[in-house]
Amino acid sequence: MESDLFEQDHEDYREVAREFVRREVEPNLERWEEQRLVDRDVWAAAGKQGLLGLQVPEEYGGPGVDDFRFRVAACTEIVAVGAASLQSGFATNDDIVLGYLLGMATEEQKARWLPGFVTGETIGAIAMTEPGAGSDLRGIRTSARRDGDEWVIDGSKTFITNGILADLVVVVAQTDPEAGSRGFTLFVVETGTEGFRRGRKLDKVGLAAQDTAELFFDGVRVPDTQRLGEVGTGLQSLMANLPRERLGIAMSAQTTAEAILEWTLEHVTAREAFGKPLSALQTVSHTVAELRMKVEVSRAYFDRCVRELNAGTLTAVDAAKAKWWATEMQWQVVDAGVQLHGGYGYMNEYAVARAFRDARVQRIYGGSNEVMKEIVARDLTRAR
CATH class of the missing domain: 1.10.540.10 (Acyl-CoA dehydrogenase/oxidase, N-terminal domain)
Incomplete structure (x- = not known):
């Protein structure tokens, strides 16, 4: 591209x-x-x-x-x-x-x-999501209480990327139940710490090779020197880092969509049906033309966001737009790519089939796309 x-x-x-x-x-x-x-x-x-x-x-x-x-x-x-x-x-x-x-x-x-x-x-991991707290981080129940120069962490996390291989885990824990959004703090828990254990490696629909795990903290003691940032600033720190995180998801969506389009173009120009390449059929050529347009338009906005991130001016709202738009576009491209591959698109030996499975989670993690819409909508109404 x-x-x-x-x-x-x-x-x-x-x-x-x-x-x-x-x-x-x-x-x-x-x-x-x-x-x-x-x-x-x-x-x-x-x-x-x-x-x-x-x-x-x-x-x-x-x-x-x-x-x-x-x-x-x-x-x-x-x-x-x-x-x-x-x-x-x-x-x-x-x-x-x-x-x-x-x-x-x-x-x-x-x-x-x-x-x-x-x-x-x-290898690091970030432990935010819990069985009862996904996009709404204020629902986190994992707790950390002060005990002298140590903190005692209790709770569980799920859907943790790099959870099996991680050497250190940044854990979001509640340190003051009465403080609202100021009641959360970040801690670093290292592998081998007593009371810290990994649960099962989760069996996902896609991203099969990416280790995703449950993590458990049973009276895990960490020194205050493993507290990350000031007490009570956990959620604010999470919010501050969201633009880069969400642009990272948009990056994966954008570049993957470009790769899928390339695989699809190679297939429809090489594969013949009714005595001519698939690409000679108008319904096929129009489909890939539409995909190309979507990918290129998305790329223009993504490139703008990258430049803004480098300049330190990318807002959380624009990052939410990029994540939302690019992941929706990726899904449209991969769905059409599977269709244009025909039966081959449903075979695991083809990259487009694996990409189909891997792409689905993009619209969920990093904040579901429904949450991204809410972020954009609230920004619009505030501007009025």
Whole structure:
């Protein structure tokens, strides 16, 4: 897909990502799907190629590059081979967990945790969702009570991306039930901490290779030095990080839709029916023309949002629009792509079939698209 978003440095970085995908990802995709887990080794390999932790400052082992276009370049190559599960894991680290550590961690905490995000040795997770609290984070019941210089965490989380492999988990806990939105605080729980255990690896409709788990905290004690940010600022911190998180979901949706369109075009031009290529049939050619238009229009808005994120001006409302629009567009493209592949589109050996399963959750996580509509609607009525 043509875009003026990238400069030469981004194109060079994309070549590095393409080679990484060719060498480390494509040969292992089927095995990862079958074992329902991405090999941990691929994280270290990505770290060696400089594909992780770009925002980490030089003093903590990273390049200190805060330019989201590099993330877009790498994502484009990863999803081009249908590796949505891997992309989801990387995005959780770089576009979500890392943001909290960079923005809220003390110098000691940064020195302790950030280097591993660059090398791929540290995999992170964010534990927000609970069995009774999804998009409405104020419904969180996991609690943390102060006990001297420690905090005692009790509760459970579900649908946690990277939950099985995670070395550290940023946990959202209620610290003051009477304080409303000021009653939540973030803590970092490391693997091996007594009372912290992982439940089952959840069996999902799609993203089979992406580890998603239940997490349990039974009297987990963490020192106050593992509190992230000030007491009572948890929800405010979550809100502050949402623009990048939601743009990350839009990025995955946009680049995946572009890949699906390419696979579909290849199929309809190569596949023959009634003695001529499928693309010669007007109903097919008009369908792919419409898909191309939707993808290109979406790309224009996405590129604008990327530039605004880099400039520090992307609003939560515009990020919600991008997430909503791109994921809806992705679903339209993949649904049409399966249809135009015919019976082959329903076969698991075809990337478009896997993309169909993987795409469905995009309209749910990061805040359901119904919530995105509410955010946009409230902004409109406030403006009146």
